Amino acid sequence: xxxxxxxxxxxxxxxxxxxxxxxxxxxxxxxxxxxxxxxxxxxxxxxxxxxxxxxxxxxxxxxxxxxxxxxxxxxxxxxxxxxxxxxxxxxxxxxxxxxxxxxxxxxxxxxxxxxxxxxxxxxxxxxxxxxxxxxxxxxxxxxxxxxxxxxxxxxxxxxxxxxxxxxxxxxxxxxxxxxxxxxxxxxxxxxxxxxxxxxxxxxxxxxxxxxxxxxxxxxxxxxxxxxxxxxxxxxxxxxxxxxxxxxxxxxxxxxxxxxxxxxxxxxxxxxxxxxxxxxxxxxxxxxxxxxxxxxxxxxxxx
Numbered sequence: 089x090x091x092x093x094x095x096x097x098x099x100x101x102x103x104x105x106x107x108x109x110x111x112x113x114x115x116x117x118x119x120x121x122x123x124x125x126x127x128x129x130x131x132x133x134x135x136x137x138x139x140x141x142x143x144x145x146x147x148x149x150x151x152x153x154x155x156x157x158x159x160x161x162x163x164x165x166x167x168x169x170x171x172x173x174x175x176x177x178x179x180x181x182x183x184x185x186x187x188x189x190x191x192x193x194x195x196x197x198x199x200x201x202x203x204x205x206x207x208x209x210x211x212x213x214x215x216x217x218x219x220x221x222x223x224x225x226x227x228x229x230x231x232x233x234x235x236x237x238x239x240x241x242x243x244x245x246x247x248x249x250x251x252x253x254x255x256x257x258x259x260x261x262x263x264x265x266x267x268x269x270x271x272x273x274x275x276x277x278x279x280x281x282x283x284x285x286x287x288x289x290x291x292x293x294x295x296x297x298x299x300x301x302x303x304x305x306x307x308x309x310x311x312x313x314x315x316x317x318x319x320x321x322x323x324x325x326x327x328x329x330x331x332x333x334x335x336x337x338x339x340x341x342x343x344x345x346x347x348x349x350x351x352x353x354x355x356x357x358x359x360x361x362x363x364x365x366x367x368x369x370x371x372x373x374x375x376x377x378x379x380x381x382x383x384x385x386x387x388x389x390x
Contacts, residue, residue, distance in 0.1 A: 112153055113388040114160045119153075127152050133203035137210070138217040140224075153389060159216050161381050162223045171226065173218045181214055224370075231373050234365045242361050243354055257320060258345040259304040262286065268297045269331070269338045283340050284328065310353065320346075 112119035127134070131147045141159060144151040166172065186196055200210050262283045272279050272295060282293045292299065309317045316332055320341060323329040329341040 130205050133205045137213050178215045232366050232369050255309045257307045260342040261302045262340040264299045264338045266336050
């Protein structure tokens, strides 16, 4: 990397004395090599305090320079929009952190000293972090959009054997004890017709004894017994299913309504999938945003 040199002409010498090297010019702001190297020396602490800004793996001068320019660009944009992070706001944030961690100011200073960092440096890192959070929430997040189809595609990619949709049923479950069912069958009385009359008139025949009915709404076929699921799929809306023996009871299911909805697993996974896709999308959106925004500034790397 070639650096532009800064010289100080000494009155007592005919030679120029090298003071520092310029590595970045951002509009009217100049950043020198010694400043970038100082950031490099405190990089471990910076990544602890503000990982969203210093997210790169290799602590090279080039990566640090790019991160600094990004921070300068964010600050300029927030200034245009009227979002200025004041010293008072930074101090308030620091006090909040001290309170949350149970640290006194002297303990904080001792901690910073152990990380080879001054309080002034820490103060500015906190300001940068607050600016970055505002930038993410106010500028980047509104540009992120995750469609339902993207969620389904990502779901199929991660859970190849699962489906994102399921059939949702609204049912009336008529439960007839096995003993009553067998007794009626022997007498050649149609249990199905008694259930049908019960449904139509809301009056239960005495022949059904202790039989009961129960309304079941928004039942997904995800977790249903396979035997029940197969029968319900063959039963049309408004129709009564054939008898299903479960334990000591026969069940007749009247299908009040059936519709296609999200599977339980897909519903549980949507939040996680949306966050992952949004984070992935944010990376490319930020890259495009910076590329466009850089054109509005004078930026030189030496």
